[in-house]
Amino acid sequence: MKKIILLSLTLFVTLALRAQTFDYGKIESHPRLLLKKGEEAGLLKKISAHPELQRVHDHILKNCDKFLSEAPLERKLEGKRLLDVSRSALKRIFYLSYAYRMTKDKRYAQRAEQEMLTVSAFSDWNPAHFLDVGEMTMAVAIGYDWLFDVLQPSSKQIIRQAIVAKGFDPSRDQRYNSWLKADHNWNQVCNAGIAYGAMAVFEDEKVAAIEMLERCMKTIVLPMHAYAPDGAYPEGYNYWGYGTGFQVMLNAGIESAFGTDKGLSAMPGFLESARYMEYMTGPTGASFNFSDAREPGQANVMMSWFAFKLKDPSLLWVERQYLQRPELSVGENRLLPCMVIFGIHTTPKAVHAPASKVWIGKGVTPVALVRTNWNAGEGLYLGVKGGSAHTNHAHMDAGSFVFDALGVRWAMDLGLQEYYSLEKEGVDLWNRSQQSQRWEVFRYNNFAHNTLTLNDKLHRVDGFALLTKAFTKPDTLGAAFDLTTIFKDDLEKCTREAVIVQEKFLLVKDILQTGDAPATIRWTLVTAATPSILNPNTIVLTSGGKKLHIVVESATKIDLKIWSAEPTHSYDAPNPGVTRVGFETRMDSHQKNTLQVKLIPQP
Template sequence: MNRNYNSFAFLFLFIFLLVSNCKIFAGFPQKQEKINCMDPLFNKQLLDHPRLLFSIEEENNIKQLSKQDTLLKDLLGLLKLKADTLLTKPILRYELRQKHSDLLWISREHIYRIITLSLAYRMFDELKYAKKAEEDLINVCSYPDWDPAHFLSVAEMTEAVAIGYDWLYNYLSQDTKDLIIKSLKEKALYFAIREYDSGNSDSWAKRDTNWNIVCNTGMIMGALAIAETDIKLTEKIISQGVTFIPNCLQYFTPDGVCYEGPGYWYYTNINLAMLLKSLNDNLGHDYGLSDISGINKTASYYITTVSPSGRIFNFADVISETVNAGPVYFYFSKRFNLPDVAQFYRSILLKILKSPDTFPRWHFFLNIPWYDASISTSVEKPKLQIFDNAFNPILVFNGNSISANSIYLAAKGGAGNMPHQHLDVGSFIVETNGVRWLDDLGCTAADYSLPGFWDYTPLTGHRWKYFRYNNFSPNTLSIDNNLQYSTGRGIILRYNKDSDRPFGIIDMTTVYNNLATKVQRGFMLLADNLALIQDEIGLTSTNRQIEWTSITNATVTVNGNRAVLQKGDKSFYLRIISPADATFATSVAKTNSSDEAPIINYYLLKTTVYPTNETDRTIRVVMSSDQDAINDDRLIGSLTPLLNWN
């Protein structure tokens, strides 16, 4: 009797503890196929797997939608094709890149592999995909580390492993789960706790760049994936991570510009999208992160700066001028009800499906879980759109897009000493008829290894010795052949979007420290096919000269105060209205040293304003693909000082 009673008491006690306080067992390995722990995460019941990015309900909805949505069905076809290709790919060995000493490329490849294979398993219910994904997960979890010296590598590997663990939870063996849990904690999450507790303001967790968003997102996703194994660890990771995220997001205010430039816009925002989705799905809120000024506008900003030819406004450290075709657009279009953004992205996907080899791997197939079929009702783009920002304010002009020779012009302010920036305050790009006439050299990946490349010191910073990164290559001004002052700022002084001649004026004065008392650059759309760039400079001495520079990869012909740019059978015309005696000159664009990546088939088109007995100088240049438009002499009498632009 006693033995039976004791057995019953022990069984009752065991069941009571298991149901009422799962955290007692949280520190011990548990061989269970389905989580049923009532221990709350921030007082909210922990969700079953899958809990990251793509719920079972969303999965069922996508499967139903694919029966009637041709584009989604075709994306699923591409997913299957690419997942089948991965089945025969060998595992990737642990290998730090010699040039950069990091594991990042392997982490990113695993984001692609594990999303693709795990999603294929969920959508097609074929075990071969899960089996291959498990092989990759075991492989990376057997690495000695995930390269903590370069924490972006850790963060992205954590995202990959977290998604694989979560999406394949009911397939993975318990041994594999235990290995993943151990790896996520020891190779990532414990590092994060130490960083949160003792890292300085420049640590990856707390700095104000893309590193903050990427690394904190990785840690939060990793913690959420295995939350049932240590609720307190998960709560601490989330609490600390979301505290520091605004250090970066604050700079998106007010209109969504990513101050690091369009090259880092995608990288920052795909991670932000995964973070917001993970928090909202699991906690029911995102700590107000999505309410930070500019976040709801950032996708609209980006697509507006994609030109009619399909190229981005490639200022700052942008390695490719191609639009990133990742899935971030669908997240933002759904989250903030932006059908224009969804429609934009679907047009990108249609192009990719016609040329499947051009798809960007990485997070690409998240476009299936996040698919947005919403339709835009917008008819015509505004003539001028403003995206203000403390560091990189942007102006975008659109002529009537259905008219021949219609102009697209995007211009910027700037802040040269901010991460990934160039001395390009006041620069702009111009397109007509699907051709980019005045361009930006952007950046090349090889230049990241140049000596002193990250030295942004005003005037003496080594970064400014390299041609692509100083103000002698972009479409802007220099005074007495001097560098722009990197701690200066180009800000929007005023604008009018509703005028018959919409305009915006950028105050560039502080980037010409000690050289001028005033430097303002005005952009005006005189007509759908005609733009004016007007510079007003108050020099500190009559002995100073000004150089107006633009760069192009078109064939250039100059004739006094006129220039013709040609590509194939298309032409673009520029005319200097003032000074009356100014003329154009052209030269081959080339780097300042053999260390820099070469510049091929680009030309500088310049005009020099020489010293006179006056300190106040005005430069007016009009441009169009319509030769008659710039030859109309009535222009001269209609142009007024910037002060009168209203």
């Protein structure tokens, strides 16, 4: 019977190899993921010529020294998530494995082995929230592969069994694997993690490993379609770092193991998305944090991979500014060794500022991004967006914008409220239907964004704000959007144009047409500056002794307003130091009106 089973498995593998994506007979030996055997010496030599990368390298080693004395990780859930533990495991194991390979200090390898055994002994890796499994599987896979020659045989067996039982097996269970059909970051993170597990244990679990890798290659294309046509990542700043970070881990991992990524990196818009990300921060260092994103900008680990792939050092201009700050601030920092591995391919002297002042992206969440100066603290910055509230992680913010001038962010986005703070209060956060409780959360609805509100109503979830025109001439930089379907119950037509004029001020022009019923329009801007009303059509914002005038022009009478940004529910996050300013106006039925608002920095 055993002989029959063995023959059957051999036949299965033989047939599989003939029909599969990769030439599995040519997989690299361990270590095969990202940094192959013998590449350490060359990496160390090149790091010394890169001051910023030397700093990153030293930062990793310093963290590893702290890890040596920290308590082992424990399986403690926060609400429904084990994600913080999985991320801590990935950071510890990746850093420690890197430190051992760079220094050959056995303490780092031994501690990494202990970390892997600890998490392998967990009852499970929380498959009900499969991101936790994806990141944990990647963590132990990297350690298993990178430390393959120094791990105890008994440890390798335990870790290998954990990858199969706690990674592969639940990924086959329909209760847990809906991410295989997702078109967003869940697919990228979970597929990348399981694929790393497959590449790590390939020799001993060949049948399962091929199954996992082939499934990955069939399903990973779903979220990659979201980058088309030109790289505007629909989920915004932080989720580009998350989803794209793990996508690069996958692409680079399979390329290092098999010599090819089978065209994944060449999918429409993917490589172009690096340019989108470069324009997503302004001269203040704040990001255009629409959707579930945080305002502070950070260096992006994977930008060095894009700069290498595209042979474009200008992609590292903003990253280098972040890396030169007193405090090292890096997004998705548990993947930090990749910044060094990929970064050594670009010499510091080659890095230069981008040539263009504007970037336009269409697709699921169309954006226009304008930066008139690439030096920190200088010039004007505009980020304006269209799209739909129905997109993953989106808010009701079609037509919303941010604006920097004089080194101040005058028009801001409140951004993310931490999920657990809402989930623990029973908020139905992930339902994106029109009547969902999600839209009662203050930071998520249109009342708390720099956009229009009609008749005191929520935006239409099924609406879509289309980018209709780009302005790229030197004296006019920005874009126009059609917001008609966002307000289809209240207006016949609505367009918004946001442009920086002659690099001196921002002009926001809204053209509205009512139908059979009159309408009340609210124009809102969220700010951390101090507001005051100067005259019937001018609001003055003051911040650190600097001023900006908001000047309104309208054929209909306007009523300037200053509203509080105090939360409306007990579960809402506080917004200290923030107010909302703007105006309200009334339009009769079958009336057309143009609202022109200038945001004029006072030099």
